[in-house]
Amino acid sequence: MVDRNTGIGGNPVEEVVIEAGEALRDRAKSYTPDTNWARMVDHFKREWQLYVMLAPTIIWFIVFLYKPMYGLQIAFKDYSIFRGVANSPWVGLEHFQVLFSNEQFIRAVWNTIKISALNLLFGFPAPIILALMFNEILHATYKKTAQTIVYLPHFISSVIIAGIVITAFAPTGGIVNIILGWFGMDSIYFLTRPEWFRPIFVGTGIWQEAGFGSIVFLAAIAGVNPSLYESAVVDGANRWQMMWKITIPSILPTILIMLIIRIGNIMEVSFELVILLYQPATYETADVVNTWIYRQGLQSGQYDLAAAAGLFNALVAFVLVMTANSLSRRFSQTSLW
């Protein structure tokens, strides 16, 4: 016999799925634990390798995130390093009263909100726009080169980034002032002028992180079914229409998830970059909650007051992320949990 099997046979994928289903059923039948405890023991015996792999992450969370929470109580105590956390006397909400009557703290809160709002307004769309632009590049080598160039700043230490920014904006020899000079403008010492801190800080953040941040959106774009584009091409859509009508709606769930995460981190303005770029002359616009905590807690030794400020920061972030998540769930059926 010749060519007996050139016609249509069974679908091999279907067969594998059926076999996998049967194997699961067989495994379910093979043990009948009497109690929840027996079921759990049985489960650990079968899946212990997974828990071993999970353990380092759990340990990291416990040691670095949960154990330090014990120290949060000093936000409500008159903390002394000699008495320790447990033996320091309780003072209730006294530190919070001090915080909210401290003009510098209130200014730091407003600065944090303003910088975060600018970051959200300009910094959040930047990686999305970059990803959409990368997606339109057809030349593979050009695309890879462009991607590598915009990813690079992410891997540079903040200290070097700050050094580059300080050099670029220097009043003499800085590239920005040299360019201003070409147009007959006077040099500006940008980093000592409060009104320039926020644009420089937000711009630096975009330059450093937009490229790397675009990876997640590029991955989302890569997941869009290619036949949607082919179908649109046959229907007569151009690339612009495809971007608006297919790409962006398709990656909208990813955009919303990233937005929720971003809102959760709204109070976490890049601490080290602020420390590296600000100076007393720019505190008016540059001092944020974290830098204020750093100065009060570590430099002035007021750990209890700094802990209260940190707790306030965390509570605000918690409320924001909860609100963003529930709004997103209600209006777009997309949420983190």
Next chain:
Amino acid sequence: MAGVNLSGIIKRYGAAQVVHGIDLNVAEKEFVVLVGPSGCGKSTTLRMIAGLEEISEGDLEIDGRRMNRVAPKDRDVAMVFQNYALYPHLNVADNMAFGLRIRRMPKDEIATTIAETAEILGLTEYLQRRPADLSGGQRQRVAMGRAIVRHPKVFLFDEPLSNLDAKLRTQMRAEIKRLHNRLGVTSVYVTHDQVEAMTLADRIVVMNDGRIEQVGTPMELFNNPANTFVAGFLGSPPMNQMKAQLTETGARVGGSEINLARPINGHAGRDVIIGIRPEHVTLQPGDQTTALPISLDLVEPLGSEALLHARFAETEVVFKAETHGNIAHLQGVSEVHVPAPLVQIFDAETGRALSLEH
């Protein structure tokens, strides 16, 4: 409506040539099915017609106009994709209206067209649903609706039923056939399923390895396959094929001589492959039949029919027999009878059908 004409169509990806000079003329209102195994070039050919793949060489004409360099949107074709290609964020009405909005059709015309098409496809009550809330069959209907609303000159179908289960596939097959009869739009349909090809096509194009093996009506291809590939591809189970040698009176297969009931015309001694369709044999001798001694291996009941798996002349063969509601009488079968006029003969070297005329 329009015809589609392909002449000398070649497709290359770098140095690799995957379609080797396709010549095909699809007449106006005709339903042509491209069928073949995976990787035979049928989808590539369809995508070249749609404009989704560039044509490396050759000419494509739609409605008499050369289309090689014409953008897909200007070819006036509509395509139905294997995975439906429905926009998940749009509801059924918006999915169907997508192409019309791109073409800036007035809103009231869009609404009327959508309503009419939804009525034809039984989708009226689902117009506000999103694709995720539809069954596979409903999604397939929406995909077809999106193509229909455009009123294109040519419909292109790329394995549109392969994601459906067997029952739904049968239903949708009939719906596509009815739709074609109603709309009468020239259609090119790609499938790897020979049953779809046989049931839907006005003409079938059997492809293999980037070439057309045979073009013809379903029954032409079934009754007179041009070569062993077509003989083995169409029909379920496929045609039994076995090596043989022509004699003065017929063909010798192992120790048996099969009556061919046609003049051998000096071909005696030639090595051939003979083909016998499983459904062409009988259990009782008849006019011009030859008895084939078989060694029965297995009987597979299918209801009104059963498949007899057996060995004949050291070759595995499958024949069909009627059960009449019982397979007991099939268990002891030791010979089947082959009607001479229905035996196909192919050249052993080239695999091409032999006429033995001279």
